[in-house]
Amino acid sequence: MNDTLQDRFDDVRRRIGEACARAGRKPETVRLVAVSKTFGPDAVKEAAECGQVLFGESKVQEAKPKISMCPGHLEWHMVGHLQRNKVRDVTRLFRMIHSVDSLRLLETISASCQETGSSMPVCLEVNVSGERSKFGMLPEDVPATLEKAATLMGVDIVGVMTIPPFAEDPAESRPFFKRLRELRDEWHNASGIELRELSMGMSNDFEVAIEEGATLIRLGTVLFGERKAALKPVDAEPIIES
Ligand SMILES: *Cc1c(COP(=O)(O)O)cnc(C)c1O
Numbered sequence: 373m374n375d376t377l378q379d380r381f382d383d384v385r386r387r388i389g390e391a392c393a394r395a396g397r398k399p400e401t402v403r404l405v406a407v408s409k410t411f412g413p414d415a416v417k418e419a420a421e422c423g424q425v426l427f428g429e430s431k432v433q434e435a436k437p438k439i440s441m442c443p444g445h446l447e448w449h450m451v452g453h454l455q456r457n458k459v460r461d462v463t464r465l466f467r468m469i470h471s472v473d474s475l476r477l478l479e480t481i482s483a484s485c486q487e488t489g490s491s492m493p494v495c496l497e498v499n500v501s502g503e504r505s506k507f508g509m510l511p512e513d514v515p516a517t518l519e520k521a522a523t524l525m526g527v528d529i530v531g532v533m534t535i536p537p538f539a540e541d542p543a544e545s546r547p548f549f550k551r552l553r554e555l556r557d558e559w560h561n562a563s564g565i566e567l568r569e570l571s572m573g574m575s576n577d578f579e580v581a582i583e584e585g586a587t588l589i590r591l592g593t594v595l596f597g598e599r600k601a602a603l604k605p606v607d608a609e610p611i612i613e614s
Contacts, residue, residue, distance in 0.1 A: 377415075380595050381422045388589075391582035402582055405449055405571075407592035409434065410599040413441040419595070420446060428470075428590050432458040439465050451533075451571075451590050453507045456480045469494045470533045470571045470588070473508050475517050478527055485526030492526065495533040495571050495588075498555065500548045503537050511555055518563045531569025531587070532556050542577035549573070549584035 375383075384404065392399045405428040408416050416427060420443050427442075429435035430452025439448055450466045456477055462469060463484040472478055472494045485492050496517065499508030509517065514532075521529050532555070536548035549572050560567045573581025575594035582589065592599065 377418050377595065378422045381419070381424065384591065384594060387579055388582060391579040395583045395585075397582070401587060403588050405451065405588055405590045406595055407451060407574075407590050408438075408596065409452070409592065411596050413438055415596055416442045416446070428592075429466075432461050432465075436461055436465060449588075459484050463488070463490065463492055466492075468492070468530075470590070471495070471497045471507070472529075473497045475520055478517070478521055478524060478529075482524040482526045490526065491528055493528045493530040495531045495569055496529060497533045497535075498552060500534045500551050500555070501537050506535065506537070508534065514555070514559055515562060518559060518565055522563070522565070529565055529567065531567050531571060532559075533569075533571035533588075535574070536572075536577070538576075540576075542580045545577040546580050546584060549577075549581050549586070553585045 388402055388404065389399050392402060403426060405426050406419050406424050407428040408419070409430045416438070425445065426447050426449065428449045428451040435448065448466045449468045449470055450462050451470045454462060454469065454471055454477060459480045463481060469481065469492060472481070478494070481492055481494065496514060497508040498514060499506050499510055502510070518529065521527060532552060534548060534552045536545040539545060552572060553570060556567050556570060569587050570585050571588040571590065573586045573589040575591050578586070578589040578591060
């Protein structure tokens with residue numbers, strides 16, 4: 373890519389604005405999570421210089437050293453599949469978790485937050501398509517989880533997240549986004565839990581997701597370029613502050 377990171381942020385902001393206009397929404401109702409996985413602290417720092425504050429990571433072992441090398445004012449969200457033995461690190465490094473896919477994980481997060489007296493906003497990841505390979509809870513398991521979660525201290529379910537099956541044509545993602553919004557409305561009505569966040573939409577389909585109500589879009593490639601192999605912690609160069 374010849375364009376600069378600032379150009380790409382400007383272009384994404386313009387596209388968010390246009391999608392919001394089509395949907396009759398205010399652009400402030402959509403938060404952009406810049407997914408920096410596989411890119412080092414240098415890329416994060418450059419994005420921060422473009423005014424970006426909110427970043428997403430999908431692997432704890434990659435994020436832990438990276439976050440320590442990045443500017444301190446940034447806000448980090450965990451967007452990837454999470455194992456229970458990594459929860460202690462996650463509750464200390466991240467401000468929100470998008471990808472909670474079991475009650476056991478929720479209970480572990482609750483226990484970890486209670487140790488520090490903190491509270492973690494989380495989204496339940498929902499497998500709307502029913503694809504076997506995907507992470508996420510099946511929709512029919514969500515109501516019971518919401519009911520149990522209401523009794524857990526230290527976790528606050530603020531919304532739901534989904535990743536539709538990959539499709540070249542973003543129009544193919546629309547039914548999954550629409551379905552998640554409808555399910556969210558049903559679960560909200562049944563449980564009384566607000567579930568204000570809809571975390572949906574990636575580089576290929578974020579405009580469709582916004583049209584269907586996304587409040588958090590998670591963008592990697594369209595900002596940082598194509599990912600190569602996963603970044604190993606040893607490859608991460610520290611930022612030299614001058
Ligand atoms: C990598 C990743 C993204 C970003 O994907 P792009 O297609 O590069 O925008 C979004 N969400 C999750 C959960 C991811 O792992």
